[in-house]
Amino acid sequence: xxxxxxxxxxxxxxxxxxxxxxxxxxxxxxxxxxxxxxxxxxxxxxxxxxxxxxxxxxxxxxxxxxxxxxxxxxxxxxxxxxxxxxxxxxxxxxxxxxxxxxxxxxxxxxxxxxxxxxxxxxxxxxxxxxxxxxxxxxxxxxxxxxxxxxxxxxxxxxxxxxxxxxxxxxxxxxxxxxxxxxxxxxxxxxxxxxxxxxxxxxxxxxxxxxxxxxxxxxxxxxxx
Ligand SMILES: *Cc1c(COP(=O)(O)O)cnc(C)c1O
Numbered sequence: 001x002x003x004x005x006x007x008x009x010x011x012x013x014x015x016x017x018x019x020x021x022x023x024x025x026x027x028x029x030x031x032x033x034x035x036x037x038x039x040x041x042x043x044x045x046x047x048x049x050x051x052x053x054x055x056x057x058x059x060x061x062x063x064x065x066x067x068x069x070x071x072x073x074x075x076x077x078x079x080x081x082x083x084x085x086x087x088x089x090x091x092x093x094x095x096x097x098x099x100x101x102x103x104x105x106x107x108x109x110x111x112x113x114x115x116x117x118x119x120x121x122x123x124x125x126x127x128x129x130x131x132x133x134x135x136x137x138x139x140x141x142x143x144x145x146x147x148x149x150x151x152x153x154x155x156x157x158x159x160x161x162x163x164x165x166x167x168x169x170x171x172x173x174x175x176x177x178x179x180x181x182x183x184x185x186x187x188x189x190x191x192x193x194x195x196x197x198x199x200x201x202x203x204x205x206x207x208x209x210x211x212x213x214x215x216x217x218x219x220x221x222x223x224x
Contacts, residue, residue: 003036004043006220010203014214017207026073026196028217030055031224034062040220041068049094049215051076053085060089075157075215077131084108092117094157094196097131099144102151109150117154118145119196122179124172125161132158135179139186146190153187155194155212156180162201169202173209180210 001009007027014023028049029037037048037059048070050056060072073092078101086093087108096102096118109116120141123132133141138156145153156179160172180195198206198214206214218224 003039003220007040007043007045010216010219013203014207017204021212023207023211024194024213026075026213026215027220028075028199028215029059029221030076030217032217032221034059036221037063037070041070045220047071047073049073049075049217053078053082057085057089073215080104087116090116092119092154094119095121095131096141096145097121097123097133099141102141102145102148106148106150111150115150115152117194118151119155119157119194120145120153120183122156122158122176124158124176127161130159130161135175138179138183142183142187146187153190153192155192155196156183157196159199160197160202164201166205169205170209173197173202173206173211177210 014025026047026049027040027045030051056074063070072090073094074086074090075094078086078095080101083101083104087105088110093105093116105116120138121132122135123130142153145151158176163169176197184192194212195210196213196215198211200216200219203214
C-alpha cells in the first residue's frame, strides 16, 4: 500500500465511523523522512504531528524553504529548554501538562504569528510513566492558560494505555469526552473545539466516542 492509498482508506474509515461529524486527521510523521511527508501532502494532507522538537523543526524548515504551507502539531513530551523552538515554529502544542510550560510558550511566541493553539494533555489511564495531568486538575490549569495572551486553549488530548480491548477503549474515551464537555461548559467564551484522541490501533472507538482529531502514524506511513 502506498501512502496515498493509506490516506484514502483512513479518510474513508473516518467518514464511516463519524456519522457525518467533522473529524480532523493529523498525520504523525515522527521518524519518517520528508519524502513521505511530501507524498502525503501531494495526496492532500496538510496537518502533521511530530514528537521530537529538533526533528520537527528541521522538517518545518524544509517545507518553509520550499514555500509549502503545512500545519504542524507538537505531540511529544516538552522540556522547558525546548519550548522556544516549539513556540517559534509549530502551530499547535498538544501536550501542555503544567502551567510553567504554558507560560514559557506564551512568552516565547513571536508576536507576528497567530497565537499558539494548545491542548491540555490528560493522563486518562492514570499511568505513572505517562505525562499529562490528572482529570481533577483540568479546570484550574485551564483557568490559568486562558489568561495567557499568546496561547489559544482549544481542548484536550490523551494517549490512553494501549489495549486491543474495545470495552476498555470505550470506557477511557468516554471519560475523555465527559471532561471535554465539562471544559467547554466552563469556558463558553473560548473556542474549545478539539478533542484529540485515537491512534492507528483505536481510531474507531475514539471517533465513536466523540474525538474531533485522530493522530495516525503507522496506518499512513507504515511501521516505524
Ligand atoms: C506516535 C504517536 C501517534 C501515532 O501512533 P500510531 O499508532 O503510529 O498511529 C499518535 N499520537 C502520539 C502522541 C504519538 O506519539
